[in-house]
Amino acid sequence: MKKIILLMIIFLYGCNEPKVYECGAWDERRCLCPNGEEGEQKCSRGPAFSDPNPPRIWLSCSCCYDKKKGEHGIHYINLNDVSGCWDDVYNPSVSTFDVEGEE
Numbered sequence: 001m002k003k004i005i006l007l008m009i010i011f012l013y014g015c016n017e018p019k020v021y022e023c024g025a026w027d028e029r030r031c032l033c034p035n036g037e038e039g040e041q042k043c044s045r046g047p048a049f050s051d052p053n054p055p056r057i058w059l060s061c062s063c064c065y066d067k068k069k070g071e072h073g074i075h076y077i078n079l080n081d082v083s084g085c086w087d088d089v090y091n092p093s094v095s096t097f098d099v100e101g102e103e
Contacts, residue, residue: 022057022093031061032096034084039063041092058092060085 023043031041039062045054064085065076079086 021055025056029058029095030097031063031092033061033063033080034087034090035063035082037063037083038097060090060092061096064090 025043025045027043029041031039033039041061042059043056044059045056061083062076064080064083066078066080068075068077084090
């Protein structure tokens, strides 16, 4: 009975969806919002104490948000409706800024 339970656990563990890594945890790149504004894009790092290897994907471009400057620097808050990022056609994973030697 113990062998069956162990085999079931191994089988269920193997059924998890594979993690997708589009970028490294500290990667950054320049990007364009659909309205043509230039910004920066960072790779997600996942929640801090959960999965040691969370799937990493590109976050939305910084120009997709309104900027607010405080004593600790620039903060990106609220969705910028005129950026065009919130339409169905915008995909943060697709590189939008091609520079020689840079994605």
